[in-house]
Each structure stands twice: as C-alpha cells, then as structure tokens.
Amino acid sequence: MLKLYQYTGCPYCAKVIKAIDELGLDVELVDASWGNENSDQIEAWTGRRTVPFLVDEEADVKMHESDDIIAYLREKAGAIQ
Ligand SMILES: N[C@@H](CCC(=O)N[C@@H](CS)C(=O)NCC(=O)O)C(=O)O
Numbered sequence: 001m002l003k004l005y006q007y008t009g010c011p012y013c014a015k016v017i018k019a020i021d022e023l024g025l026d027v028e029l030v031d032a033s034w035g036n037e038n039s040d041q042i043e044a045w046t047g048r049r050t051v052p053f054l055v056d057e058e059a060d061v062k063m064h065e066s067d068d069i070i071a072y073l074r075e076k077a078g079a080i081q
Contacts, residue, residue, distance in 0.1 A: 001028060001057045001058070002025065002026070002027040002028065002054065002055070002056050002057075002073075002076075003027065003028045003029075003030050003054070003055040003057070004016060004017070004020070004027050004028070004029050004052055004053070004054055004055075004069075005030045005032035005038055005039075005042055005051050005052065005053040005054075005055070006029060006030070006031070006032060006051050006052050006053075007031055007032055007033040007034070007051060010051055010052070012051070012052055012066040013051055013052045013066075015052075015066050015070070016052045016054075016066050016069050016070060016073075017029070019070045019073060019074070020073060023073055023074065023077040024077070025073060025076070025077055025080075027073075032049075032051050032053065034049065039051075045062055046062065046064065048064060050064050052064075052066050054069045054072065054073075056072075056076070
C-alpha cells in the first residue's frame with residue numbers, strides 16, 4: 001500500500017497528487033496537518049514534519065521531497081504497467 005501524507009492547501013502536496021492522478025496509481029491520502037498525530041508520526045520516523053511524505057509499505061520505503069516522490073512513483077508506475 002502506498003500512502004501519501006499531506007494536507008489541503010500544501011502546494012508541494014498538490015503537485016504530487018496531480019502526478020498520482022496522471023499516473024493512475026492507487027495511493028491512500030493521509031491527513032498530516034501540522035501537529036496532528038500523523039504529523040507526529042512523520043517526525044518520529046524522520047525527525048522532520050515536512051509534507052508531502054510518501055510511505056511504500058511493501059518496499060519499506062519512506063521519503064520526503066516532492067520531486068523525489070514523483071520520480072519514485074513514476075518508476076513504480078512503469079513497473080506496475
Ligand atoms: N522541498 C520540499 C518542500 C516541502 C514543503 O515545504 N512543505 C511544506 C508544506 S507545503 C511544509 O511541510 N512546511 C513545513 C516545514 O517546512 O517545516 C518538497 O518539495 O517536498
């Protein structure tokens with residue numbers, strides 16, 4: 001399962017969500033508004049709260065940075081199709 005930690009109004013998150021839509025991937029969106037429990041979880045994992053933040057549970061991958069996330073998802077979509 002792919003999960004994107006994000007919040008409404010975050011432009012970097014919107015960029016990633018647009019790429020997800022274009023790639024046709026199934027990604028669960030997780031609300032990580034500043035200071036909520038999901039935001040706390042990101043900080044516990046990485047020491048940063050920055051979103052967007054991707055979790056690929058099957059591959060045991062966790063990553064910040066919208067450009068890195070989009071590149072990862074493009075590769076993933078290529079492998080899936
Ligand atoms: N370089 C990052 C920037 C992400 C970013 O600045 N996200 C904002 C929300 S749109 C954020 O989490 N700000 C809180 C912070 O920087 O601590 C990316 O491209 O993902």
